[in-house]
Amino acid sequence: MPNLLQYRAWQGTFHSEWWSVWPIARVALGTLVSRWLFRIVGVFSLKLFLMFFFGAYLLAWFETQASAPQLGNFADAGRMIRGIRRAMQILNGSQDTFQYFFAYQGAIVVVMLSLVGSLVVGNDFTHKSLVFYLAKPINRWQYLAGKGLAVFVVVQIMTTLPALVLFAQHAFDDWDYLLNIHYFTDTVDGKGPAGILLLFAILGYGTLLSVFLSIILVATASWARRTIPLIMVWLSLFFFMRILANLLVDGLRYDPRWRLIDLWNNLTMLGQGMLGFASDDIQPKFRPELWEASLVLFGVSALCLIYLNLRTRGVEIVR
């Protein structure tokens, strides 16, 4: 019987095991991008971004038209333009702009993740292709990190990245927006921070959304596995819970802490906090404290990670 003396080991240096996280994420991203569903939802996301992007120019045009002398002959033209202008204030690059942008894009992201989550994670459990990953020199946390990174990148591309483009658009329009953190408070009806503070707020909000949605998607997709059950789970988490929380707090006048069951509300409240909203301006009016919302999100994330630990440990069990 031959012995191992002829074994020829590779003489190069292996990358760290954590380096494998990126190839895992790339495979997941490749799978996502190749699906028409992802592209369709991506188009909606792009349309929304373009509305905000070109809406800013529309606002600037209205600003010029509001004071245009040729409109003086129209009796209500000035009032109409001022009304439109007020309505379009959310496009002025302030905290409101980004709050609305993250809220709308976030909703699209949630829809998209619920539709394609089973592709990214669920299939590995359904078809047991997780075996291929775990047979390589990586552990289950590196696998989970890879999958989470793929979701993180998708959420970042759909929320933080376009938000940064919007920020840059306003900065190019007026450098004072970038350099002066009191840019809005110095104006007549403006509020909230600008400049570097707003930049960090955008990054923080985007990261919060990305990290939380990554963890919860990987956990729920590894549990529900298939598309329809996953959609049901996400509908429950982000839609029915929201309705229930509103019903309890606004309808039945229960303690505002019942809103904590609405995870999306917790995320948007924290986001508003990051964007520098004053405590009284944070919506909804009857709401729990920000630290309570943080605690719930942290707790849910921890539970998801504990579940994932158990789920990937028991994945090989014959059913």
Place this chain on the structure above:
Amino acid sequence: MPDLLESADAGRRNRALETAYSAVPLAPKQAAPASEPVLLFHHVSKWYGPVIGLNQVTLELRPGITGLVGHNGSGKSTLLRLAAGQMKPDLGRVDVAGVPAWTSEAKRHIGYCPELDTFYEEMSGRRFVQAMARLVGYTRAEAHRRTENTLELVGMRDRADRPLAGYSKGMRQRIKLAQALLHDPELLLLDEPLSGIDPIGRRESIELFRELSRRGKCLLISSHELDELEKLTDHIAIMASGRIAAVGTLTQIRELLDDHPLTIRIASDQNRMLACILLEWDDVVGLDRDDRFLKVRARNPRRFFQQLGETVLDRMIEIQHLETIDESTQDVLGYLLSGK
């Protein structure tokens, strides 16, 4: 007789094998000393809730090919998954090249080809193998080089750009084999590697396994294709009810089956006299005779054959035909597992 079908492919495959294993300088084995088993199961038990998957299994494998056979649910897949570091045993120890099988260090020595063949269907075979190479920790260039070499090795280089969804069962097997081979592992765990492969592909795969064995690799092959397994190796581990029922060469295992005498068909120029002699031996428990053959059932085959040799020489009997008719893997497995 020269095999025309084989020549071109075999040459190309051997070149690929040479390339795959000679692209790096020959180095002394670093993983484990020759005396150390490549795969060691030491009193390993594994439960699935109340069901026991593996029961006190002790097994040592060294370089060479070992077949793993047993009925469905006998624990073969559990044993392979434990060996591949996919899960930890509840009791006992599983070591690969001297380190626990579930560690990353051990997995660098393991190539695992699972039975399942569902991948990312929209990916091409080449991309899949390359992604697996990156997971091993190779640089992009090295991963690319190894991907090409292993695809050549399994005969898929020209067909690897098609999406996996369009692959036949045999092509999927080859891609799975490629991803298992690409990091040049010492231990190859192959779960039904011949299933679904056409006869030519089967022969190529068997040749490849033999070549890998000659190069000092340890192969543990689980298969229901007993005839093919028999062509590949006579060293088998038989599993039943979560235990290793027997390990060794078929002859060794067969010899241990005292309750199932070996059946031997003999033809000689003096059948009648030979039958009389054989009936006097303690090891012979039965004898049938027809026009041409004696069908002898004998315990302790080693002693029987030794005695038979001496006898035919002494009595000048010419043996015209001698064959054992129930020493195949199928027969041994049947005796061990079903009491037939």
